[in-house]
Amino acid sequence: MSYQNYSLKQLQQIDASHHLHPFTDHKELREAGSRIITRADGPYIYDSEGNELLDGMAGLWCVAVGYGRDELADAAYKQMKELPYYNSFFKCSTPTPVLLSQKLVEIAPEGISQVFYGSSGSEANDTAVRLVRHYWALEGKPEKNCIISRKNAYHGSTVAGTSLGGMEAMHKQLGGAVPNIVHVMMPYAYELALPGESDHDFGLRAAKAVEDAILEAGADKVAAFIGEPIMGAGGVKIPPMSYWPEVERICRKYDVLLMLDEVITGYGRTGEWFAAQSFGVRPDTITTAKALTSGYQPLSALLVGDRIASTLVEKGGEFAHGYTYSGHPVACAVALANIDIIAREGLVERVKNDTGPYFAQALGERIADHPLVGEVRSFGLMGAIEIVKDKATKERFSPSGSAAVVVRDHAIDNGMMMRATGDTMILSPPLIWTRDTIDMACRRIRKALDLAE
Ligand code: PLP
Numbered sequence: 115m116s117y118q119n120y121s122l123k124q125l126q127q128i129d130a131s132h133h134l135h136p137f138t139d140h141k142e143l144r145e146a147g148s149r150i151i152t153r154a155d156g157p158y159i160y161d162s163e164g165n166e167l168l169d170g171m172a173g174l175w176c177v178a179v180g181y182g183r184d185e186l187a188d189a190a191y192k193q194m195k196e197l198p199y200y201n202s203f204f205k206c207s208t209p210t211p212v213l214l215s216q217k218l219v220e221i222a223p224e225g226i227s228q229v230f231y232g233s234s235g236s237e238a239n240d241t242a243v244r245l246v247r248h249y250w251a252l253e254g255k256p257e258k259n260c261i262i263s264r265k266n267a268y269h270g271s272t273v274a275g276t277s278l279g280g281m282e283a284m285h286k287q288l289g290g291a292v293p294n295i296v297h298v299m300m301p302y303a304y305e306l307a308l309p310g311e312s313d314h315d316f317g318l319r320a321a322k323a324v325e326d327a328i329l330e331a332g333a334d335k336v337a338a339f340i341g342e343p344i345m346g347a348g349g350v351k352i353p354p355m356s357y358w359p360e361v362e363r364i365c366r367k368y369d370v371l372l373m374l375d376e377v378i379t380g381y382g383r384t385g386e387w388f389a390a391q392s393f394g395v396r397p398d399t400i401t402t403a404k405a406l407t408s409g410y411q412p413l414s415a416l417l418v419g420d421r422i423a424s425t426l427v428e429k430g431g432e433f434a435h436g437y438t439y440s441g442h443p444v445a446c447a448v449a450l451a452n453i454d455i456i457a458r459e460g461l462v463e464r465v466k467n468d469t470g471p472y473f474a475q476a477l478g479e480r481i482a483d484h485p486l487v488g489e490v491r492s493f494g495l496m497g498a499i500e501i502v503k504d505k506a507t508k509e510r511f512s513p514s515g516s517a518a519v520v521v522r523d524h525a526i527d528n529g530m531m532m533r534a535t536g537d538t539m540i541l542s543p544p545l546i547w548t549r550d551t552i553d554m555a556c557r558r559i560r561k562a563l564d565l566a567e
């Protein structure tokens with residue numbers, strides 16, 4: 115049955131009546147109606163009315179290689195015809211997760227040796243929580259099970275993902291978090307640095323919050339620290355370069371495992387395959403998803419370091435954990451083809467040496483001076499624009515987020531799909547963006563800001 119037999123109004127009515135959306139006020143949705151996206155090509159998405167929008171979010175931080183890649187559709191089609199599904203349970207395997215695991219270990223930071231698959235970033239983080247707690251139990255320290263995370267972090271929407279995350283609105287609706295997770299300050303200099311404090315010193319102070327939490331809980335009780343290398347959903351909060359190496363030093367000092375959530379930053383967004391490489395750290399686990407398949411199939415991969423992997427294999431017996439779709443053959447075939455495109459087209463190097471620096475320069479020269487903009491920041495192809503009422507005092511509009519939503523709506527009306535989270539406009543474009551695409555985005559964003567003023 116084709117959706118083309120339905121009018122937009124009909125689709126919107128059915129959508130509002132029967133489709134519960136993620137992170138959506140459904141009463142509002144019923145009044146406004148959804149924008150129905152029907153197709154996409156390269157860096158553009160198109161809605162049911164034929165409007166073209168430059169996709170500044172790569173879907174939802176996913177579509178690294180852009181839309182309309184026949185190669186990925188072909189890989190899925192070929193695999194579906196040959197073997198659409200078989201599981202990796204009970205001493206079975208299928209070829210594509212085997213080959214994908216080899217590939218991921220090859221491009222991952224040093225020390226990663228095994229991969230566990232799921233279908234979403236949330237599932238991968240659930241796996242990571244179970245795995246690190248299980249690791250310490252196998253090492254004879256079951257009481258070492260506290261996990262330190264950060265305020266405003268986003269680690270997914272499952273019960274464990276929400277508990278790990280530090281978003282107040284999500285915790286309010288949780289009705290009981292997974293125990294033994296504590297949250298420390300985030301490395302967000304724009305709001306949290308002290309007057310006169312250098313970026314470097316702020317990074318060290320934010321890392322010290324991790325040490326304080328370890329000491330408060332007792333090192334013998336702390337299993338791991340988890341963080342997004344750059345907070346994404348929380349507003350593209352980029353830590354000072356001093357932060358991650360110091361966090362790693364603290365983790366090693368107290369024998370606390372280091373878990374990175376690279377669901378957004380993995381696979382080239384920061385100008386390296388993984389942000390761990392951009393920040394010079396060697397984590398014990400890395401959660402990845404999204405750009406692993408450029409969103410063409412749902413797939414997550416938890417990359418597991420030697421230390422945990424060898425204990426699990428040598429002392430673990432059966433790890434009583436897994437998903438029906440762990441190592442799904444079609445999703446893994448698409449991931450292999452996607453990684454091949456990223457490598458062949460040199461997208462990681464392009465972000466590092468060309469589009470990433472150009473993006474930073476363009477935001478700095480063409481957006482930062484706008485009266486509504488408190489700060490612009492970016493790392494690779496991840497960017498943020500802080501919306502303020504007063505540039506000098508950093509005063510925000512009230513209620514929080516109200517002005518950013520207005521800017522976002524003007525951006526969308528002017529052909530620029532981007533997202534507002536709190537008072538922050540965020541960008542996470544496909545890695546295929548060129549200098550010309552960045553120019554186009556800046557023109558449209560500037561116009562949206564002017565209209566919102
Ligand atoms: N971790 C991070 C850093 C994310 O940004 C997200 C989703 O945006 C997740 C985990 C959850 O991934 P998923 O929505 O695929 O469950």
